[in-house]
Amino acid sequence: MSADSSLAPAALCLLRTSAIGDVTHVVPLVHTLQEAWPQTRLSWVVGKLEHTLVGDLPGVEFVVFDKRRGLAGMREVWRTLRGRRFDALLHMQVALRANLLSLGISARRRIGYDHARAKDLHGLVINERIPARSGQHVLEAIGSFAEPLGLKQSRVRWDLPIPAEARDWALAQLPGEVPTLLVSPASSHVLRTWRPERYATVIDHVATRGWRVALVGGRGTADRALADAILAHCRRPPLDLTGKDTLKRLLALMTRARLVLSPDSGPMHMANAVGTPVLGLHAASNPDRSGPYSDRRWCVNCYDAAARRFLGKPAAALPWGTKIEYPGVMDLITVEAVIERFEAFAAHAGLA
Incomplete structure (x- = not known):
């Protein structure tokens, strides 16, 4: 976009350390700033894990915050930025830890969220x-x-770099042009995760339709346990890549998939960022607020049903952003509803 270069700030600091999905939402803002003011120095305080996803964006200085180190991690960020004063701090995180972290960042303008948020x-x-x-x-x-x-x-783009090594690895896992469903079953919020037997039923259905199915997830014990539970229920086991990728390799896998099946999670937004459609599973959260940004046609949306069941009122009557994280909320999403969305996508893509 065009902007008056004489008004360009010399240096801006962006503060958004986590989580994966939210960090992907910052990337279009980075491009907006760079297009308007290519001479402005951008510094981004970002989490250690999240840095592995976005840390190779060109033209950005990254200051890595390791939250596991607590106060020591904050002090390391403060030491890195000591003696520097920014024209503005874009403080895009409201959590207490981020607010404390911001105290060590010197800026004339400190821009944050409105009162409601x-x-x-x-x-x-x-x-x-x-x-x-x-x-x-x-x-x-x-x-x-x-x-x-x-x-x-006015324009949303990601253009996240994907290294050649990651693309080569993804090609080795998913060779050829077989239509592929990538299943990323876990959410960091346990109550947003669907039942393993339901994932398995959908995987079996998709496999009978001639699609290749691959299962992905992190290296943690919870992701491994969920993957094992899904595999135990599958009659047609998918390719199991759980714990074998990195965030960059996952991006590359997503570029080779025709569709990603996921609850509200970081991988959902990563898939959207590389242009891969998402069959999102939403009951605990509102997809219009936190679903795949570019295209929500293939999502299953049970948020209103969840609001009525657990809160006794329609979703339209809830404050924007209300999360409905109650035990059993994801059971409102039926296997039949997910298969219907898969079939609708396959027909739309000419793969039915």
């Missing part, structure tokens, strides 16, 4: 706020941090 003393560490709007997707809320600077995020 602020919490955990966020208002004490900022001196400006983004416009107060309800009904926004998380990506749009993050994009609105450009507005106090006089910019508008």
Whole structure:
């Protein structure tokens, strides 16, 4: 977008350390800033894991925060930035830890969230706020941090770099042109995770339709246990890549898949960022706020049913962003509903 270069700030600091999905939402903002003011120095304080996903974005200085080190991790960030003063801090995280971390970042303008979205003393560490709007997707809320600077995020693009090594690895796992469903079953929020036997039934159905199915997940014990439970219920076991990839390799796998099946999770947003359609599973969270940004046609949306069942009111009556994380909430999503969305996508893509 065009912008008056004479108004360009010399240096901006972006603060969003986590999580994977939210960090992918920051990437279009980075491109917006770079297109408007290519001479502005951008520094991004980001989490250690998240850095492995976005740390090779060109033209950005990354300051890595290791949250596992607690106060020592904060002090390391502060030492790195000592003696530097930014024209503005874009403080895009309201959690208490991020608010404390921001205290060691010197900036003339400290732009944060509006009153409705602020919490955990966020208002004490900022001196400006983004416009107060309800009904926004998380990506749009993050994009609105450009507005106090006089910019508008009018185009959304990611262009996340994928190394050749990751692409070669993904090609070796998923060779040829067989239509592939990538199943990323886990969410960091356990109550957003679907039942393993239901995943297995969908996997078996997709396999009977001539598709290749691959199962992915992290290296942790919870992801491994979920994958094993799914595999135990499958009559047609998928290719099991659980714990074998990296975030960059996962991006590469997603570029080789025709569709990704996932609950509300980081991998959902990674798939969207590389342009792969997502069959999202939503009951605990509102897909219009936190679903795949570019295309939600293939999602199963039981958020309103969850609101009525667990909160006694329709979703439209809830404050924007309300999460309905109750035991059993994901059981509202039926196997039949997921298969229907898969078949609808396959027909749309000419793969039925």
